[in-house]
Amino acid sequence: MSTLAIEADGLVRDFGAVRALDHLSLEVPAGIVFGFLGPNGAGKTTAIRTFLGLVEPNAGTARVLGFDTRRESDRIRERAGALLEHHGLYERLTAEQNLDFAGRVWRMSSGDRQARTRELLEQFGLWDRRREAAGKWSRGMKQKLAVARAVFHRPPLVFLDEPTAGLDPVASAALRDDLAALASGHGVTIFLTTHNLVEAERLCDLVGVIRRGRLAALGPPASLRAADSNIVRVTGTGLNDLMAGAALAVPGVLVANVVDGALEVELGEGVRTAPLIAWLVERGVEIDEVRRDRPSLEDAFLELVTDDGATGSASASVPR
Amino acid sequence: MTADIFTVAWKEWLEFRDQLLRLKRGGLSALIVLLMLGIITPLQMGPLWLTSPLMLAYWPLLSSGMVSTLIADAFAGERERHTLETLLATRLSDTSILLGKVLAAILYGLLFTLANIIVGVITLTIRHFGEGIQTPSPSHVAYMLILVTLACSTLAGIGVFISLKAATVRQAQQTLGIIMMVLFIGPVLFIQFLDTEGRLSLAGRLTALGTGRLVGWASGILLGASVILIAMAMARFKRGKLSLD
Numbered sequence: 001m002s003t004l005a006i007e008a009d010g011l012v013r014d015f016g017a018v019r020a021l022d023h024l025s026l027e028v029p030a031g032i033v034f035g036f037l038g039p040n041g042a043g044k045t046t047a048i049r050t051f052l053g054l055v056e057p058n059a060g061t062a063r064v065l066g067f068d069t070r071r072e073s074d075r076i077r078e079r080a081g082a083l084l085e086h087h088g089l090y091e092r093l094t095a096e097q098n099l100d101f102a103g104r105v106w107r108m109s110s111g112d113r114q115a116r117t118r119e120l121l122e123q124f125g126l127w128d129r130r131r132e133a134a135g136k137w138s139r140g141m142k143q144k145l146a147v148a149r150a151v152f153h154r155p156p157l158v159f160l161d162e163p164t165a166g167l168d169p170v171a172s173a174a175l176r177d178d179l180a181a182l183a184s185g186h187g188v189t190i191f192l193t194t195h196n197l198v199e200a201e202r203l204c205d206l207v208g209v210i211r212r213g214r215l216a217a218l219g220p221p222a223s224l225r226a227a228d229s230n231i232v233r234v235t236g237t238g239l240n241d242l243m244a245g246a247a248l249a250v251p252g253v254l255v256a257n258v259v260d261g262a263l264e265v266e267l268g269e270g271v272r273t274a275p276l277i278a279w280l281v282e283r284g285v286e287i288d289e290v291r292r293d294r295p296s297l298e299d300a301f302l303e304l305v306t307d308d309g310a311t312g313s314a315s316a317s318v319p320r
Numbered sequence: 321m322t323a324d325i326f327t328v329a330w331k332e333w334l335e336f337r338d339q340l341l342r343l344k345r346g347g348l349s350a351l352i353v354l355l356m357l358g359i360i361t362p363l364q365m366g367p368l369w370l371t372s373p374l375m376l377a378y379w380p381l382l383s384s385g386m387v388s389t390l391i392a393d394a395f396a397g398e399r400e401r402h403t404l405e406t407l408l409a410t411r412l413s414d415t416s417i418l419l420g421k422v423l424a425a426i427l428y429g430l431l432f433t434l435a436n437i438i439v440g441v442i443t444l445t446i447r448h449f450g451e452g453i454q455t456p457s458p459s460h461v462a463y464m465l466i467l468v469t470l471a472c473s474t475l476a477g478i479g480v481f482i483s484l485k486a487a488t489v490r491q492a493q494q495t496l497g498i499i500m501m502v503l504f505i506g507p508v509l510f511i512q513f514l515d516t517e518g519r520l521s522l523a524g525r526l527t528a529l530g531t532g533r534l535v536g537w538a539s540g541i542l543l544g545a546s547v548i549l550i551a552m553a554m555a556r557f558k559r560g561k562l563s564l565d
Contacts, residue, residue: 049563052409054559074413084409085405087402090335091401093331102410105324107323
């Protein structure tokens with residue numbers, strides 16, 4: 001197998017006048033959890049469909065597990081597992097029957113199917129309810145069962161289209177843990193689309209941000225954020241507008257204001273916080289807290305996907 | 321590929337079975353039809369119900385009618401319940417998905433017919449108690465099985481063709497209902513337009529052909545229709561388009 005699970009080069013897919021993928025180029029190494037982030041309609045689902053060979057691109061090429069998505073899509077589907085936009089479970093069938101069907105589709109032996117059903121249903125905490133029709137289950141349980149079905153045949157690559165969408169925080173966290181265990185324990189490549197940036201940050205080794213069908217940024221979650229913010233917020237007693245005005249004399253302080261009783265200071269690039277704090281202490285300020293915010297992945301994401309944001313501006317981005 | 325076809329048919333059968341076991345979901349109507357046709361009709365017709373050559377036309381019509389209630393669901397139902405795309409994302413080939421659904425429909429038609437005959441045999445044996453078990457001749461059973469299989473496969477071919485295109489199960493059922501009405505009422509209307517002499521002439525020709533040859537002709541026509549319809553459905557089966565639908 002190639003060391004790259006997915007290689008896309010200049011993928012274009014149009015639906016009438018709408019361009020869902022606009023020269024999307026992407027490389028996903030094998031054996032990692034890859035998070036594909038983007039707002040609604042950005043092209044995430046179309047990308048998954050294209051990688052599975054369910055949709056043909058108008059232009060560009062993609063190779064998944066070393067196979068061309070146009071000519072060898074059946075070989076990709078043989079080796080991949082997928083949880084798509086809808087869970088796709090047969091709701092009249094029991095959980096056991098749903099998984100058994102998946103096993104039969106991938107020609108697993110009867111003994112292997114039974115053992116795998118037990119292993120996965122126990123792992124996801126669903127074993128006791130295996131004989132109930134899936135349609136009677138809660139959304140969270142269905143979603144877990146759908147993930148179990150996607151990985152049932154031990155595929156080297158799994159596509160999960162918003163696996164935690166619509167789940168409550170507890171169910172989401174549990175499913176996230178299960179996915180992390182799958183990835184770390186079995187070396188499976190997980191291609192995950194999500195709106196949940198906390199999820200992406202906690203789970204993914206590599207994150208790609210897609211905007212209007214184009215890759216806006218690619219990199220580990222930590223590197224997509226700016227390393228440190230230049231904004232320092234100081235709370236304490238003795239902070240007032242006069243002090244804020246005087247603080248501008250401190251080397252490296254660009255802007256200083258008092259907001260809600262706290263001093264907010266914007267420092268120049270690479271300027272450290274300590275001289276400012278020493279200066280405030282010298283002037284009798286009793287400091288309670290100093291906070292230099294680290295921007296979240298959400299901040300970086302919003303910057304990338306909003307119209308005002310500079311696309312591809314993140315430090316680790318490699319848009320092509 | 322054969323194993324894949326049986327895998328799809330197995331899944332379809334599980335869904336059919338669930339539907340049949342739940343009275344509200346169609347099991348009740350199937351039970352009523354089974355009891356009406358398996359008890360009332362044999363009581364009215366007597367042993368002819370098992371032996372008359374005319375019944376060779378009755379069984380294919382009955383079984384294909386039953387198949388039509390399920391086959392409309394084949395793809396339209398999967399689409400409606402959002403399971404189609406997941407099925408298309410598996411390793412199953414287009415042919416095995418389509419033929420698996422057709423096979424499940426044929427088996428359903430055959431099983432319904434056999435269940436009907438068993439109920440009818442029991443009914444007639446009880447009605448004619450002391451005259452031994454009432455059974456049709458082996459050739460009659462063979463003709464019946466051939467015609468039922470081919471009629472069900474023809475209807476399944478039409479059904480999957482329509483179901484591939486229909487947005488909803490209801491739409492597929494409506495379209496299929498209209499087509500079945502034309503297919504079933506068409507021959508009756510044709511005979512109505514014939515004058516007495518024409519009808520007698522047609523009856524004479526059919527009788528002269530003999531049951532075996534008639535069954536042969538009918539089987540040939542149904543087989544040809546099945547092959548053409550399933551080929552048309554295969555041509556319509558476009559994974560990419562179905563996924564986007």
